[in-house]
Amino acid sequence: MTLKHSLLAGLLTLCTSLSVMAAPDINGVKIEDNITLAGSKLQLNGAGIRYKAIFKVYVAELHTTQKVSSLDELIAAPGPKRLSMTFLREIEAGPFGKLLTRGVEDNVPKNEMSKLVPGLIRMGDIFTVNKALLPGDVIHLDWIPGTGMVVTAKGKVQGEPFKEPEFFKAIMSIWFGPSPADFKLKEALLGQK
Template sequence: MFQTAIRRSLRSALIALASLGALGASAAAIDVAGVKLDDGIELRGSKLQLNGAGIRYKTILKVYTAGLYLGNKVGTTEEVLAAAGPKRLTITLLRDIDANEFGKLFLRGVEDNSPRNEFGQLVPGLLRMGQLFADQKQLKAGDTFTVDWVPGTGTVITVKGAVQGESIKEQAFFNALLRIWLGPNPADWKLKDALLGKPT
């Protein structure tokens, strides 16, 4: 009787430890320039995993960290764009920056990486995004924003924890944003490799 009770207690303790281990694994994070990025997140009921993360440099200056979350890990731009389900790109600034200037860099990044025949249909979304950044005035080191693709909803942009306006329905717009970092003329080649999970 006594041994049975001990065995039950041990079993309960092992189950509790296993649960704690599972919680620890799900809460695991990587450090990118002092910014903690979770290995996995949940977006609108879907579990996503960190595909890759890195730092955007301008000359030798660190500008921001970026992390790409997908349902399954992939290694090419084409696979990222074709991946089904929700997706997230998260950016955390490492220095203060003029938000209007940041918006202009986004616009240039889309222009440099989008097929000419697609660019015209992207303009309304890009104008809205440019206005969104202009309204922010200044982005500070530590500020975070996310660009989410949610099937059935569209592109949802969140700045400093607040959703910005209506979603943009066309997937072509979200793909155009991703090409800023993953396209043929990315903002930073090392960051592109990092987001695709390649060693840098």
């Protein structure tokens, strides 16, 4: 190998190493490969953009302790889990909360809905209080075993945790159920794309 080839090979190796070290980016949102939640290290399961018609609404990320490829696997996975949404455009929080409720209604059997109503009302209140979600605002939906689902919006924990695992599953069905809000986003979050 000539000196020129050795330098070129070294430069290529350096460039490859740098690109591997840099966190991926989706539409200007930095995606972390690993995060720590409640003392557990979580890995990126998948990430993608939520579209509404032609508009980019938010970048979503799913972090888990192990790879999952379905709603049932997500719920069964041990340890904490995080679904994050980083908003790309301004939206009114109240209507967004109503869309979440509709997403649950689209994915949960009717006979189970009555048990979810108190939690859905609380979720609606969280979004009503926040008024608007601006570009760069982040919402985390964290499942922490022994605590429940903790909702963080704009860096602040929103009220008490939702303790019921059934409620967490119903909320996750918005993204991972049989009628998700965005099929392409579901595939991206489950690492199928």
